[in-house]
Amino acid sequence: MPRIDDVARLAGVSTATVSRALRGLPTVSEATRSRVLEAAAQLGYIASPSASRLAGGKTRSVAVVVPRITRWFFATVVEAAEDAFHQAGYDLLLYNLGGSEHERQRLLHTSALYKRVDAVMLVATPLLADDFASVTGLKLPGVTVSSGTRVPGWPSIRIDDVAAARTATEHLIGLGHRRIAHISGDPSDELAFTTHIDRRQGWCQALLAAGIEPDAQLDVEAEFTVAGGGRAVAELLRRGAPPTAIFAACDEIAMGAMAALRQAGLRVPADVSVIGIDDHDLAGVVGLTTVAQPAAEQGRLAAATLLRPLTQDHGPVDDTVILPTRLTVRESTAPPRAH
Amino acid sequence: MPRIDDVARLAGVSTATVSRALRGLPTVSEATRSRVLEAAAQLGYIASPSASRLAGGKTRSVAVVVPRITRWFFATVVEAAEDAFHQAGYDLLLYNLGGSEHERQRLLHTSALYKRVDAVMLVATPLLADDFASVTGLKLPGVTVSSGTRVPGWPSIRIDDVAAARTATEHLIGLGHRRIAHISGDPSDELAFTTHIDRRQGWCQALLAAGIEPDAQLDVEAEFTVAGGGRAVAELLRRGAPPTAIFAACDEIAMGAMAALRQAGLRVPADVSVIGIDDHDLAGVVGLTTVAQPAAEQGRLAAATLLRPLTQDHGPVDDTVILPTRLTVRESTAPPRAH
DNA sequence: CTGAAAGCGCTTACAG
DNA sequence: CTGAAAGCGCTTACAG
Numbered sequence: 257m258p259r260i261d262d263v264a265r266l267a268g269v270s271t272a273t274v275s276r277a278l279r280g281l282p283t284v285s286e287a288t289r290s291r292v293l294e295a296a297a298q299l300g301y302i303a304s305p306s307a308s309r310l311a312g313g314k315t316r317s318v319a320v321v322v323p324r325i326t327r328w329f330f331a332t333v334v335e336a337a338e339d340a341f342h343q344a345g346y347d348l349l350l351y352n353l354g355g356s357e358h359e360r361q362r363l364l365h366t367s368a369l370y371k372r373v374d375a376v377m378l379v380a381t382p383l384l385a386d387d388f389a390s391v392t393g394l395k396l397p398g399v400t401v402s403s404g405t406r407v408p409g410w411p412s413i414r415i416d417d418v419a420a421a422r423t424a425t426e427h428l429i430g431l432g433h434r435r436i437a438h439i440s441g442d443p444s445d446e447l448a449f450t451t452h453i454d455r456r457q458g459w460c461q462a463l464l465a466a467g468i469e470p471d472a473q474l475d476v477e478a479e480f481t482v483a484g485g486g487r488a489v490a491e492l493l494r495r496g497a498p499p500t501a502i503f504a505a506c507d508e509i510a511m512g513a514m515a516a517l518r519q520a521g522l523r524v525p526a527d528v529s530v531i532g533i534d535d536h537d538l539a540g541v542v543g544l545t546t547v548a549q550p551a552a553e554q555g556r557l558a559a560a561t562l563l564r565p566l567t568q569d570h571g572p573v574d575d576t577v578i579l580p581t582r583l584t585v586r587e588s589t590a591p592p593r594a595h
Numbered sequence: 596m597p598r599i600d601d602v603a604r605l606a607g608v609s610t611a612t613v614s615r616a617l618r619g620l621p622t623v624s625e626a627t628r629s630r631v632l633e634a635a636a637q638l639g640y641i642a643s644p645s646a647s648r649l650a651g652g653k654t655r656s657v658a659v660v661v662p663r664i665t666r667w668f669f670a671t672v673v674e675a676a677e678d679a680f681h682q683a684g685y686d687l688l689l690y691n692l693g694g695s696e697h698e699r700q701r702l703l704h705t706s707a708l709y710k711r712v713d714a715v716m717l718v719a720t721p722l723l724a725d726d727f728a729s730v731t732g733l734k735l736p737g738v739t740v741s742s743g744t745r746v747p748g749w750p751s752i753r754i755d756d757v758a759a760a761r762t763a764t765e766h767l768i769g770l771g772h773r774r775i776a777h778i779s780g781d782p783s784d785e786l787a788f789t790t791h792i793d794r795r796q797g798w799c800q801a802l803l804a805a806g807i808e809p810d811a812q813l814d815v816e817a818e819f820t821v822a823g824g825g826r827a828v829a830e831l832l833r834r835g836a837p838p839t840a841i842f843a844a845c846d847e848i849a850m851g852a853m854a855a856l857r858q859a860g861l862r863v864p865a866d867v868s869v870i871g872i873d874d875h876d877l878a879g880v881v882g883l884t885t886v887a888q889p890a891a892e893q894g895r896l897a898a899a900t901l902l903r904p905l906t907q908d909h910g911p912v913d914d915t916v917i918l919p920t921r922l923t924v925r926e927s928t929a930p931p932r933a934h
Numbered sequence: 935c936t937g938a939a940a941g942c943g944c945t946t947a948c949a950g
Numbered sequence: 951c952t953g954a955a956a957g958c959g960c961t962t963a964c965a966g
Contacts, residue, residue: 259943261943271945279945312946313945
């Protein structure tokens with residue numbers, strides 16, 4: 257493989273000039289630049305990334321950290337971000353925590369990211385108190401997506417989870433429901449992962465505003481997955497009389513809940529209404545009413561936010577963006593049956 | 596940040612010895628090694644990846660190329676592969692082609708991967724004739740997942756698509772269906788992407804074996820997505836009398852088809868049976884009968900296959916593995932109604 | 935088992 | 951606008 261001095265020799269210039277010409281720096285005459293470009297093309301020259309990185313101190317890479325790439329929201333965010341990063345010429349290093357606390361620690365505390373990337377995008381990554389120091393200690397631009405995480409000084413792209421949950425619950429209340437269950441994450445979670453806390457809060461707020469006391473019997477924990485939704489419904493039914501409606505903190509839970517309800521002989525929405533948050537690709541297929549959030553948009557925006565300090569040399573940005581959600585009514589919600 | 600000579604000084608050895616000790620090379624005495632480890636720990640030393648890569652000629656990174664990370668199969672493969680690569684200390688560069696021919700070209704033809712990774716994993720990446728030269732020209736170990744791609748000399752991890760399609764079609768035939776539609780990719784596709792070709796072939800084989808002539812009117816093209824399945828059903832219905840059963844080449848198509856059928860006033864399976872291939876996370880939720888394929892297993896195996904030549908110095912491996920599939924019957928298939 | 939020295943292939947002040 | 955030289959921070963023969 258040709259190296260930079262091969263190109264320099266062929267073009268009759270120094271390696272410094274080759275480097276400058278190829279990177280499009282302005283301090284190269286047009287004549288020289290075209291001679292260099294031609295020589296490089298002729299030789300099929302590609303600069304060695306490792307050498308450029310070592311000499312230049314920039315990796316042109318970003319780390320994207322997600323809990324589970326197999327979940328709709330994260331895959332959608334990553335897809336949009338990937339596009340933006342590659343268009344800008346950045347490599348994307350994917351880190352899938354997979355729910356492993358060990359992985360989280362390894363990534364955040366062993367300086368695994370040190371000199372490996374120029375920026376970090378944390379998607380719904382739970383952070384403990386001392387994680388913040390590690391992450392900030394990287395001295396890199398960062399962005400968080402989804403309110404699950406918030407790093408002081410980093411911009412955050414997300415929706416208003418409390419409001420989204422309120423919207424969902426109000427939709428059920430508006431249909432006439434009073435016994436409205438809530439399925440979401442573990443409230444006692446020590447990790448500073450606030451998504452499910454916020455969504456539970458929205459549920460409470462909406463109920464209280466309607467004069468309904470939130471019932472602990474109707475508040476169930478679950479993993480944010482289809483299987484989690486199924487298990488939560490089983491638990492709900494075990495506890496006694498089923499609710500007339502369920503607000504699930506995400507569509508995957510909601511879809512798992514719908515399936516479990518049907519399996520238990522309950523009809524959706526005739527016996528139990530179900531609403532989620534997301535607008536998952538398959539929400540339409542199962543007729544799930546949901547509060548839609550713009551996942552791809554969040555990925556795109558987060559990438560753009562991260563690229564700004566990298567590609568220009570403006571100071572650090574701190575523009576937190578809260579994107580709108582939208583109630584999307586389908587067939588899984590209806591008024592409760594008259595007794 | 597401390598550099599290798601800081602560690603060397605503190606441990607009272609040369610940088611060469613630090614390098615050897617930290618990488619666990621056997622030619623270091625235990626006493627020296629522990630002194631070095633201690634010094635490194637004390638300083639919080641982390642080797643600069645760029646410098647190691649430049650000096651050592653290895654990047655400890657792999658490229659994973661997928662068509663769309665938002666599709667179930669690809670996300671699942673990537674999740675499993677990511678785990679294996681990170682456990683082995685390799686970085687994962689994600690490339691999501693997003694259906695863009697331009698992206699494919701850029702990745703494969705501009706030596707974008709040159710000196711950037713030590714190995715390449717192509718998941719269902721369509722390849723044209725001259726792509727093979729580019730890919731092989733990288734002189735890197737590679738592996739392909741899913742029969743959509745096959746690179747001479749590279750191991751391939753996949754299922755038998757023809758057989759899986761035959762199994763699906765035979766299930767429908769066994770229930771008594773004769774008018775069995777097929778929904779899959781574009782058969783005239785110039786790209787050497789054989790998945791949908793193989794699955795169509797399985798459909799034909801099963802029909803012919805049962806003495807049924809494949810009907811071109813019942814053979815519809817579609818993107819491998821929910822929306823694609825919906826559009827395909829619309830097309831099918833436009834063509835005339837609906838089939839009594841549909842074999843969809845993947846679960847996402849199948850689920851889109853189910854939704855579109857219901858929307859058109861047809862019941863599944865009473866009026867039309869539907870079967871897919873995959874066993875998508877949500878197949879159970881919608882009661883979809885399918886031919887299950889082990890996606891995570893394919894990702895795991897592909898990663899392990901790729902890591903073998905990287906971590907040991909055996910020669911290139913060429914062990915193609917064909918994993919088994921399994922018919923999983925749920926509620927979307929039933930005998931046709933008697934006329 | 936260990937070290938001195940060269941080298942990996944670029945980029946970046948510095949000087950002109 | 952261009953070049954000579956130093957330097958980025960490691961690893962790898964080579965020698966002992």
